[in-house]
Amino acid sequence: MPRARFAWQYLLHLTGLRRADLSEVTLSNYVAMYCDRRNTIRNRRLATLQGALLPRMVSKAADDEIRARSKELLTDELVNNPMAGGTSRAMVTKLVFDFLKAHPEEIRSVANIGASVDSQCAYLAPRFPDIEFTSVDFSPDLDKVNAYLPQSPNWKFKPGYALDMLQNGELEADLFFMTSTSVCFSPPELDAYIAAFARQGRYVIFNEPWWPAITSLNLFKIPRPEEIPAGQAILGLVYFNFQSNYLAMLERHGFNVLSSRIVPTAGASWYTLQIIAERA
Ligand SMILES: C[S@@+](CC[C@H](N)C(=O)[O-])C[C@H]1O[C@@H](n2cnc3c(N)ncnc32)[C@H](O)[C@@H]1O
Numbered sequence: 001m002p003r004a005r006f007a008w009q010y011l012l013h014l015t016g017l018r019r020a021d022l023s024e025v026t027l028s029n030y031v032a033m034y035c036d037r038r039n040t041i042r043n044r045r046l047a048t049l050q051g052a053l054l055p056r057m058v059s060k061a062a063d064d065e066i067r068a069r070s071k072e073l074l075t076d077e078l079v080n081n082p083m084a085g086g087t088s089r090a091m092v093t094k095l096v097f098d099f100l101k102a103h104p105e106e107i108r109s110v111a112n113i114g115a116s117v118d119s120q121c122a123y124l125a126p127r128f129p130d131i132e133f134t135s136v137d138f139s140p141d142l143d144k145v146n147a148y149l150p151q152s153p154n155w156k157f158k159p160g161y162a163l164d165m166l167q168n169g170e171l172e173a174d175l176f177f178m179t180s181t182s183v184c185f186s187p188p189e190l191d192a193y194i195a196a197f198a199r200q201g202r203y204v205i206f207n208e209p210w211w212p213a214i215t216s217l218n219l220f221k222i223p224r225p226e227e228i229p230a231g232q233a234i235l236g237l238v239y240f241n242f243q244s245n246y247l248a249m250l251e252r253h254g255f256n257v258l259s260s261r262i263v264p265t266a267g268a269s270w271y272t273l274q275i276i277a278e279r280a
Pocket residue numbers: 046052053054088089113114115116117137138161162163178179180181184185189
């Protein structure tokens with residue numbers, strides 16, 4: 001019976017009668033999500049921005065959700081110890097905070113790609129007033145999406161497709177970081193992002209959810225990124241994230257990997273891949 005249901009859902013999706021909603025984690029939507037990932041795994045860029053648009057500030061529901069997310073303010077306690085009540089956003093903030101402290105003078109601009117409600121830049125900007133912070137994401141209303149967070153004069157918003165902006169020179173930064181975002185990139189798209197970072201950035205920090213592969217016979221085995229064949233991705237359990245060999249791509253584009261580790265995720269049951277790389 002589940003097999004027939006799977007086949008039926010697969011057919012609906014293949015024929016275009018059912019679209020994937022990547023935010024909806026239900027059994028029937030799983031099929032659409034899986035199908036969508038298989039179909040896009042070789043794409044060099046997003047074919048359409050439609051499915052990726054953040055909620056616009058046009059409905060009460062979207063506004064309520066953004067307000068709720070904005071309450072997740074980062075405090076010094078959470079950033080110092082994300083495992084005590086924090087989330088992946090506290091984890092990435094700690095990585096970036098510690099890195100900025102360890103590299104005074106070298107970094108004048110930081111961009112968070114796939115920023116959404118950007119509690120990370122809201123926390124970092126007032127603590128590093130001499131650094132320009134930029135949140136980047138698809139929503140044309142990115143400033144309104146972030147309006148409930150404390151603002152800083154050195155924190156700005158760039159709505160749009162980050163890859164296009166990087167490739168046409170509209171987006172520059174010394175340090176790029178992202179959390180729960182680069183696993184949305186197919187391997188060729190991730191490669192294009194890293195190539196673009198290498199053209200003008202100095203540092204890149206990834207903080208990404210990391211799962212056993214959906215096809216793995218051993219669900220307790222967490223794959224290391226370097227075990228994944230270069231240029232390919234495994235699909236992670238639960239969200240079918242693209243999990244690629246970041247290390248091979250970074251090195252191919254002239255980055256030295258300063259650290260790469262898989263750690264438990266704060267506030268959740270999965271793992272997180274944390275990578276810090278410097279352009280050689
Ligand atoms: C799972 S959300 C994570 C949001 C935020 N970083 C956080 O942790 O709360 C992924 C974000 O990446 C953005 N995104 C998805 N695909 C992308 C792509 N191909 N290029 C740039 N951004 C993308 C989405 O708009 C979304 O805001």
